Amino acid sequence: MAARRRGHASPRNMIVLKVESVDKTYANHKALDNVSIDVPEGAVYGLLGPNGAGKTTLIRIITQITAPDSGKLFFKGKPLAPEDVDRVGYLPEERGLYKKMKVEEQALYLARLKGMSRRDAIARLRQWFEKFEIESWRDKKVGELSKGMAQKLQFITTVIREPELLVFDEPFNGFDPVNAEIVKREIVSLGQKGTTIIFSTHNMASVEETCTHIALINKSRKVVEGPINKIREEHASNTDRLTCRRATDFDPRSIAGNEFAILSERLEEERLEIVLQQQAPCPPNTLLDRVLPAAEVIAYQKIVPGMNEIFIHLTRNP
Amino acid sequence: MNKTFIVIHREFSSRVRKKSFLFVTLLVPLLLLACYAIPFWMLVRSDSRERVFLVVNESAIEAPLGNLRDARSVYVDSLPEASRAAILARKDYYAIVRVPENVMNAPEIFVYTLSQLPIELKEELAAGLRMKIERMKRDEVIARAGLPDIERQLEATRTPVNVRSFVVSGGSAAADGVPEAGSGREGSSEVSFVIGMLGAMIIFMFIIIFASRVMRGVIEEKTSRVIEVIVSSVRPFQFLLGKIIGIVAVGLLQFFIWIAFALLLFFFATSLLPTLDLAGLSPDLRQGASAAVLDVFAKLDPSFIFSFIALFIFYFLGGYFLYGSIFAAVGSACDSETDSQQFVLPFNFLLMIAFYIGIAAAKNPETSLAFWSSIIPLTSPIVMIARFPFGVSAWEVALSMTLLVVAFLFFAWLSGKIYRVGILMHGKKTTWRELYKWIKYKG
Numbered sequence: 001m002a003a004r005r006r007g008h009a010s011p012r013n014m015i016v017l018k019v020e021s022v023d024k025t026y027a028n029h030k031a032l033d034n035v036s037i038d039v040p041e042g043a044v045y046g047l048l049g050p051n052g053a054g055k056t057t058l059i060r061i062i063t064q065i066t067a068p069d070s071g072k073l074f075f076k077g078k079p080l081a082p083e084d085v086d087r088v089g090y091l092p093e094e095r096g097l098y099k100k101m102k103v104e105e106q107a108l109y110l111a112r113l114k115g116m117s118r119r120d121a122i123a124r125l126r127q128w129f130e131k132f133e134i135e136s137w138r139d140k141k142v143g144e145l146s147k148g149m150a151q152k153l154q155f156i157t158t159v160i161r162e163p164e165l166l167v168f169d170e171p172f173n174g175f176d177p178v179n180a181e182i183v184k185r186e187i188v189s190l191g192q193k194g195t196t197i198i199f200s201t202h203n204m205a206s207v208e209e210t211c212t213h214i215a216l217i218n219k220s221r222k223v224v225e226g227p228i229n230k231i232r233e234e235h236a237s238n239t240d241r242l243t244c245r246r247a248t249d250f251d252p253r254s255i256a257g258n259e260f261a262i263l264s265e266r267l268e269e270e271r272l273e274i275v276l277q278q279q280a281p282c283p284p285n286t287l288l289d290r291v292l293p294a295a296e297v298i299a300y301q302k303i304v305p306g307m308n309e310i311f312i313h314l315t316r317n318p
Numbered sequence: 319m320n321k322t323f324i325v326i327h328r329e330f331s332s333r334v335r336k337k338s339f340l341f342v343t344l345l346v347p348l349l350l351l352a353c354y355a356i357p358f359w360m361l362v363r364s365d366s367r368e369r370v371f372l373v374v375n376e377s378a379i380e381a382p383l384g385n386l387r388d389a390r391s392v393y394v395d396s397l398p399e400a401s402r403a404a405i406l407a408r409k410d411y412y413a414i415v416r417v418p419e420n421v422m423n424a425p426e427i428f429v430y431t432l433s434q435l436p437i438e439l440k441e442e443l444a445a446g447l448r449m450k451i452e453r454m455k456r457d458e459v460i461a462r463a464g465l466p467d468i469e470r471q472l473e474a475t476r477t478p479v480n481v482r483s484f485v486v487s488g489g490s491a492a493a494d495g496v497p498e499a500g501s502g503r504e505g506s507s508e509v510s511f512v513i514g515m516l517g518a519m520i521i522f523m524f525i526i527i528f529a530s531r532v533m534r535g536v537i538e539e540k541t542s543r544v545i546e547v548i549v550s551s552v553r554p555f556q557f558l559l560g561k562i563i564g565i566v567a568v569g570l571l572q573f574f575i576w577i578a579f580a581l582l583l584f585f586f587a588t589s590l591l592p593t594l595d596l597a598g599l600s601p602d603l604r605q606g607a608s609a610a611v612l613d614v615f616a617k618l619d620p621s622f623i624f625s626f627i628a629l630f631i632f633y634f635l636g637g638y639f640l641y642g643s644i645f646a647a648v649g650s651a652c653d654s655e656t657d658s659q660q661f662v663l664p665f666n667f668l669l670m671i672a673f674y675i676g677i678a679a680a681k682n683p684e685t686s687l688a689f690w691s692s693i694i695p696l697t698s699p700i701v702m703i704a705r706f707p708f709g710v711s712a713w714e715v716a717l718s719m720t721l722l723v724v725a726f727l728f729f730a731w732l733s734g735k736i737y738r739v740g741i742l743m744h745g746k747k748t749t750w751r752e753l754y755k756w757i758k759y760k761g
Binding site for chain 1: 321542544549550551552744752
């Protein structure tokens with residue numbers, strides 16, 4: 001355990017999962033077209049894309065449920081082998097369990113199919129049941145559980161093995177807001193413990209809160225991939241918002257110079273809000289250097305676009 | 319492989335622990351037993367109550383009612399009409415029968431009872447008297463014709479023919495040219511027929527029942543969506559194998575319980591039978607019955623019994639695995655059991671045909687239809703078992719077995735491909751054409 005508590009700032013970001021030029025064609029359409037992704041160790045990796053883009057297909061290839069038509073996959077540097085299924089946990093989008101099996105029995109069965117010994121599985125299960133406060137369900141049949149309860153159980157069966165790679169397909173779908181929050185918290189905490197996580201979603205808010213890396217897939221192709229911060233920076237429009245106290249002798253044009261264009265200027269009581277866009281290269285902090293002697297600064301902010309905007313922007317014009 | 323065992327264990331234990339398992343396992347033999355025991359019990363029971371008829375014989379015929387099966391008769395010459403009710407009320411006699419004086423010419427008798435006379439007794443009384451009168455009339459005719467010996471002579475013309483069939487063991491006897499009488503094993507077509515047909519019937523039923531169970535299991539996993547998690551942990555082929563084995567293990571367990579039950583009953587019955595006084599069966603008949611049973615066993619070569627059992631198990635499992643894998647593929651392509659009909663129908667039809675050919679083959683195993691369908695894998699498990707008791711040459715059995723194994727491997731591979739794709743397809747109705755496309759997908 002200690003060795004795995006590395007967090008996502010691991011020294012050399014080793015690639016846990018490498019997908020290399022994967023193609024997959026179904027009867028009439030190409031589900032994946034030359035898709036490659038690299039998932040670094042400890043990353044919480046968001047797989048984004050509109051419905052039907054090929055996310056689920058990619059996930060099923062990663063979990064070895066289906067095979068690609070061509071292309072290669074590597075797990076920790078070695079070609080992905082059938083035995084690796086035990087090291088990958090998977091929560092599919094459409095969830096379901098044996099309705100007639102009892103809760104504990106069901107969880108043990110799935111855990112043992114993942115290669116856990118019975119004793120280990122029982123011990124871990126106990127911890128998770130305590131954590132989710134569901135010990136009283138143990139002998140209930142799955143069919144008697146509410147949908148949300150069953151989903152929690154399924155989440156437990158996915159993570160109980162403590163696999164090195166966790167794959168969630170739309171993990172927040174089907175959970176009510178409270179349970180979705182619990183699941184999100186668990187995902188973040190698993191990520192902090194060093195588990196590498198891939199999850200697909202089109203819920204952009206959850207991406208911003210949880211992901212360290214993302215890949216955007218649109219129309220069977222990968223559009224963009226990388227650390228989330230880097231992608232946001234790349235899509236930054238180089239605009240800054242500057243708010244300062246109004247002063248009679250302060251002229252925004254004096255700080256803009258040739259390098260910045262003033263997009264808007266708004267006066268609100270004693271505050272002056274200016275939005276500037278950088279036009280020419282200049283050293284960082286240029287704007288602040290100029291404004292500080294001239295006016296009393298209340299706030300300064302680089303305007304970074306939300307994932308939602310990036311997503312929409314990229315899927316419209318890749 | 320370890321994972322396959324986990325799957326087998328779940329499939330087995332989840333079914334065995336169901337209440338319906340206990341129910342069926344106990345209920346089926348009880349029902350079967352009841353089917354035979356109730357009529358037998360009724361037969362024995364009717365003997366337990368002895369009825370005595372008081373027969374007022376006014377005719378010249380001696381003992382006009384003859385021997386009655388269910389009753390005894392006490393004859394008197396006359397009885398005052400008034401005392402009838404009083405006599406019956408004492409319950410010493412069940413009925414009073416009056417045989418009138420001119421019964422020969424006007425065959426009519428009168429029966430007085432406290433309650434309605436049962437039809438059975440009525441018929442028995444009529445039959446007894448009829449035989450008596452007919453015999454007397456016939457004797458008269460024979461006497462008048464002056465042929466005192468005719469009856470015995472006619473009796474002597476009856477000629478029962480006994481066909482004793484022998485199965486000549488292949489090489490040596492054929493070389494001798496003429497098989498001597500008594501060489502080779504004396505066969506019994508009747509025994510072969512019964513064994514062959516029973517075997518075919520059991521295999522047919524087990525395949526239908528258990529292959530459908532496989533299909534239902536697959537559909538259940540697909541519709542409940544649990545399958546996607548499972549195939550992310552176990553390879554589909556391993557999983558399917560575990561499922562098919564687990565389900566048949568349940569069936570075999572049930573089967574063995576029934577066999578044990580039957581054996582127990584058999585020993586119980588045989589130890590009890592001699593002490594049982596079967597009034598309905600004459601000692602002759604009883605001896606004849608046990609002799610017939612012994613004869614059946616005598617006509618069964620022990621090596622035949624052994625090879626038949628071995629073959630039965632092989633074809634039972636072979637057929638089940640073949641159809642089980644097909645039905646699993648069908649289940650994977652369907653969203654519900656009702657959807658499955660279009661795909662299952664041809665195979666159920668095939669099984670039915672095989673069953674009917676099997677029955678026909680048990681009557682005449684030498685038709686070319688019986689031959690070919692005992693070679694072709696989809697029908698061979700049923701038809702070969704029906705044919706085998708009549709003697710099938712080794713090469714035919716070997717060919718049929720080999721083809722069955724090859725067919726199983728082929729269908730398992732094919733079904734595996736369909737299964738991998740099918741279990742993840744939801745919502746749209748599958749067509750045969752799509753199934754064909756799935757086979758070509760890279761799994």
